[in-house]
Amino acid sequence: xxxxxxxxxxxxxxxxxxxxxxxxxxxxxxxxxxxxxxxxxxxxxxxxxxxxxxxxxxxxxxxxxxxxxxxxxxxxxxxxxxxxxxxxxxxxxxxxxxxxxxxxxxxxxxxxxxxxxxxxxxxxxxxxxxxxxxxxxxxxxxxxxxxxxxxxxxxxxxxxxxxxxxxxxxxxxx
Amino acid sequence: xxxxxxxxxxxxxxxxxxxxxxxxxxxxxxxxxxxxxxxxxxxxxxxxxxxxxxxxxxxxxxxxxxxxxxxxxxxxxxxxxxxxxxxxxxxxxxxxxxxxxxxxxxxxxxxxxxxxxxxxxxxxxxxxxxxxxxxxxxxxxxxxxxxxxxxxxxxxxxxxxxxxxxxxxxxxxxxxxxxxxxxxxxxxxxxxxxxxxxxxxxxxxxxxxxxxxxxxxxxxxxxxxxxxxxxxxxxxxxxxxxxxxxxxxxxxxxxxxxxxxxxxxxxxxxxxxxxxxxxxxxxxxxxxxxxxxxxxxxxxxxxxxxxxxxxxxxxxxxxxxxxxxxxxxxxxxxxxxx
Numbered sequence: 001x002x003x004x005x006x007x008x009x010x011x012x013x014x015x016x017x018x019x020x021x022x023x024x025x026x027x028x029x030x031x032x033x034x035x036x037x038x039x040x041x042x043x044x045x046x047x048x049x050x051x052x053x054x055x056x057x058x059x060x061x062x063x064x065x066x067x068x069x070x071x072x073x074x075x076x077x078x079x080x081x082x083x084x085x086x087x088x089x090x091x092x093x094x095x096x097x098x099x100x101x102x103x104x105x106x107x108x109x110x111x112x113x114x115x116x117x118x119x120x121x122x123x124x125x126x127x128x129x130x131x132x133x134x135x136x137x138x139x140x141x142x143x144x145x146x147x148x149x150x151x152x153x154x155x156x157x158x159x160x161x162x163x164x165x166x167x168x169x170x171x172x173x174x
Numbered sequence: 175x176x177x178x179x180x181x182x183x184x185x186x187x188x189x190x191x192x193x194x195x196x197x198x199x200x201x202x203x204x205x206x207x208x209x210x211x212x213x214x215x216x217x218x219x220x221x222x223x224x225x226x227x228x229x230x231x232x233x234x235x236x237x238x239x240x241x242x243x244x245x246x247x248x249x250x251x252x253x254x255x256x257x258x259x260x261x262x263x264x265x266x267x268x269x270x271x272x273x274x275x276x277x278x279x280x281x282x283x284x285x286x287x288x289x290x291x292x293x294x295x296x297x298x299x300x301x302x303x304x305x306x307x308x309x310x311x312x313x314x315x316x317x318x319x320x321x322x323x324x325x326x327x328x329x330x331x332x333x334x335x336x337x338x339x340x341x342x343x344x345x346x347x348x349x350x351x352x353x354x355x356x357x358x359x360x361x362x363x364x365x366x367x368x369x370x371x372x373x374x375x376x377x378x379x380x381x382x383x384x385x386x387x388x389x390x391x392x393x394x395x396x397x398x399x400x401x402x403x404x405x406x407x408x409x410x411x412x413x414x415x416x417x418x419x420x421x422x423x424x425x426x427x428x429x430x431x432x433x434x435x436x437x438x439x440x441x442x443x444x445x446x447x448x449x450x451x452x453x454x455x456x457x458x459x460x461x462x463x464x465x466x467x468x469x470x471x472x473x474x475x476x477x478x479x480x481x482x483x484x485x486x487x488x489x490x491x492x493x494x495x496x497x498x499x500x501x502x503x504x505x506x507x508x509x510x511x512x
Contacts, residue, residue: 028188035192042196046203053210060217076315077337077491077506078400080357098316165315165507168400168491 055126055151062124062149063159065115070144070161072117074098079167084134084142091132091145093163106132106147113149128152135160141169224510227479227486230261232505234269234477235490239503246470247271248410248446265481271411272489273338273474278304278321279313280338280345289419294329305348313352333413337474337489340401342381342389343466347371350401357400358393367393380461383496399494405469409452410442417468421456426464428456446470474506484512 075083075095084093089108096102096117105116108130115122127149135144144162151157237253257267276285276294286292286301295301304324314320317336325334340353350371355364370389374381381389381403390397409417417438421431428434437455441447447455447470458464477488489507 032188039192039195039199042199046199049203050206053206057210057213060213064217071508071510074315074507076313078313078353078357080359080396098314100312162508164509165489168493168504168506 058124058126059149059157062113062115062147065122066145066147066159067161069096069104069115069117071164072097073104073163074165075163075167076165077168081140081167081169082134082142083167084145086133089130089132091134093134093145095165098165104145106145108132113147126152135162139169142166220512223481223484223512224486226262227265227481227484227510228508230265230267231477231479231486231488231508233261234267234479235475235488235503235505238475238490238492243446244500246410246446246448247408247472248442248470250446260479262481265479267480268478270476270478271408271472271474272335272476273472274407274412275333275335275338276416277336277338277340277406278317278325278334279308279336280340280349282344282346284423284425285420288424289422291333291416291419294326294333296324296326299324305346308346308349308352313349313356333416335474337476337491338406339399339404339473339494341406341466342371342374342386342401342403343463344406345401347375353401354393354397358396363393380463380466386496398496402494403466404473404494405466405471406473407468408470408472409438409447409468410470411472412468414439420467421464423464426458426462428458428462428464484510486510 073093073096075093076098079095083095084091091106092103094100094103096104102118105114105118107114107116108127111125111128113124113127113130115124129150131146131148133146133148134142135146136142143166144160147159147161149157149159234253234256237256241247241251241253243251253269257269260267276291281304283301283305286295286304292301295304304321307321307324311320315336317334318330321334322330340350342350347368351364351368354367355361358364374389383403386398386401386403387394390401407416407420414435418432418435420426421428421435434456438447438452441451441455449470452468452470453460453465456462456464456468471492473492473494475490475492477490479486479488487507487509488505491504491506493502493504495501
């Protein structure tokens, strides 16, 4: 009797190929699901990273802008104490570029922080809570502005920007 | 195409699509990171340069405060030796007396009308116009913008300044009224203060340090040291023209003013003059107004620190005290150019 010893005959090969295809499809779909999950995770991670990077860059830009503008405030050495006006989500200080009529203005309304030098106004969003105040030393002498920001992730950042020039202060504030 | 080929092909297509997708995400992320890092790096480099100049400027201000002879400032002080050897490389430092010039905000009309200092005003401009300008526009820290049309172009940076305390004995009475109004935010109070000032002028009274608390009354805490009775010009750094003309003021009746000016100029090149030595040279009675003009202390300094195209200018004020304590040094202005 002639036995069929051709395990690798074309007929067997065809049968094996179907099984192989099923197995291959299973493996491929498993790999696919894994890859899809990995892509999803990567995308979410990339998105979070992008958000964080953008928030940091926005913060740096705000920091640059605030320092630049505060540095342009040249209060004469004879100016009175307490010249920074704050209240109702706003801060203003005169003597921008040494001109008593020009003001640096900061306002926080409806989640938007606006920084203005009277000619150009820049708006910053993404901060649910912002506090504006004068930066003072131990003797309550005002030397700049302080902006405390709270990000959407609850992270708090304090930016203190010095004026280009500060008054001498009275004896009580020295 | 055989089934094997088709199977291999479709597997590669899925893998390729995944790879492209992931590569695109990675490339996007990398670009964003690169941009963010570049911005951070630029910002950090700029800030580092500024901080290094600030540190050097503050070191110089510290040296001013540690002067071993605090009662007199002269080119013999140790700080002048430090200027040539800065703490960091490629940095150059300059130091200048910023207050021993005519303070255009405070100067009295008589200075220009009764001496040759009137020649520093532009042709056709008068001291009256200068006084009126202060009345109309107020005192200004930016003297170049405010007074350039009244003062000769070359004279403005050399002989004039906007930094200096207002000595009650030698400052224009209307400028003092203006200063009071700005400092105290009180126009009515400024008028009362002006009347008190006029009475002192009529009585030809010279206010001394010890009189200030009584004269300024309740406002003393806010007005001192801005208004004081300290000599305005440091004879070690004042321009010879100003020195000579101040000594020649007719009202002061200083004998041989030109000779005294020359003696002071010769002496300051050899040694640090003390107040007593200066009084000996001038020989005027103690109540002479010349001692309100000329002294041996600098009140405002300008420190310039330069590195490449970056330049930091600091104005440092020496804040006098009224209780015998050592004076404080305060950076009142900082300008950075890059």
